[in-house]
Structures are given as C-alpha cells and as structure tokens.
Amino acid sequence: MEISLSTDIDRVSWEALARLFELAPLGKKRDPERLEAAFRASALRVFAFHGPELIGAGRALSDGVWRAAIYDVAVLPLYQGSGTGSRIIRHLVESAKVDVIMLYAVPGRTAFYERMGFRKMTTAMALMRNEDDARERGLIE
Numbered sequence: 511m512e513i514s515l516s517t518d519i520d521r522v523s524w525e526a527l528a529r530l531f532e533l534a535p536l537g538k539k540r541d542p543e544r545l546e547a548a549f550r551a552s553a554l555r556v557f558a559f560h561g562p563e564l565i566g567a568g569r570a571l572s573d574g575v576w577r578a579a580i581y582d583v584a585v586l587p588l589y590q591g592s593g594t595g596s597r598i599i600r601h602l603v604e605s606a607k608v609d610v611i612m613l614y615a616v617p618g619r620t621a622f623y624e625r626m627g628f629r630k631m632t633t634a635m636a637l638m639r640n641e642d643d644a645r646e647r648g649l650i651e
Contacts, residue, residue, distance in 0.1 A: 515556050516557050521557065522549070522557055523564060524546045525542050526564045527545050528545055534585060548569070554570040556569075558594050573608070577608055579612040580611060585598070595622065636650060
C-alpha cells in the first residue's frame with residue numbers, strides 16, 4: 511500500500527496525531543484538543559497516511575505574501591527514512607508561495623532540514639513562557 515498525503519483535516523484522529531507526536535518523538539505529550547486547535551488555525555497543513563493509518567503530519571503559519579513558518583513535522587519511527595518527512599516539507603514549502611520560510615526544528619534534527627535547503631539563522635530569537643524548560647530541552651541558549 512502506498513503512502514499518500516492529504517490536506518483533509520476531517521480525516522484526522524487527533525488522538526492518533528497526539529500518539530504520533532509522542533512516538534516520533536516530538537517533545538512532550540500533546541493534548542489532542544490543543545493539537546486540533548493548532549492545526550485548524552494553521553494556514554497550511556498536510557497529513558501522511560499509509561492506508562487508513564496516520565503516519566505523519568506537518569503544518570505552517572503564513573501571511574500568504576512574504577513569510578511562513580513550518581511547525582510540527584513528525585513521522586512515526588517505522589516510516590522515518592522512507593521519504594515521508596521530505597514529502598511533507600516539500601508540500602508545505604510549495605504550498606506556501608512566499609519569499610521566506612522559517613522552520614522550527616527539534617534539537618538534533620537540523621541536518622535533515624539542511625539537506626532540504628534550510629539554513630540556520632543568526633537573527634531568530636524566541637520568548638518562551640517556561641524558559642527553564644526550554645533551556646533544558648535545548649531550545650534556547
């Protein structure tokens with residue numbers, strides 16, 4: 511069975527997506543209701559399925575003109591290395607149609623994104639609600 515991409519948000523089980531994020535691993539356990547709210551509020555989103563099984567996802571915020579930011583790209587470990595993550599990223603990049611696309615990556619995964627053409631920025635900064643946790647997770651200096 512082939513892996514397919516879909517933008518049909520109504521096809522998604524939010525509990526399955528929360529499990530996917532936990533297994534990927536993509537940080538802390540995510541609340542399914544908050545995941546749904548985030549994906550529904552995003553300008554772009556895409557989901558990867560192997561048959562009926564949700565195996566990957568990604569989303570992006572965008573002003574539709576100049577800037578977009580990609581978040582929450584995750585693929586189940588069994589499917590990592592299959593090209594699914596690359597397909598998700600390519601779909602989001604091609605759909606964004608903007609001048610600059612930023613990407614929020616999990617520490618240790620930057621090499622994957624660099625192979626896709628992303629470059630580290632010297633000007634990006636963040637304000638974190640829980641600075642100690644963010645520092646512990648390697649998100650900020």
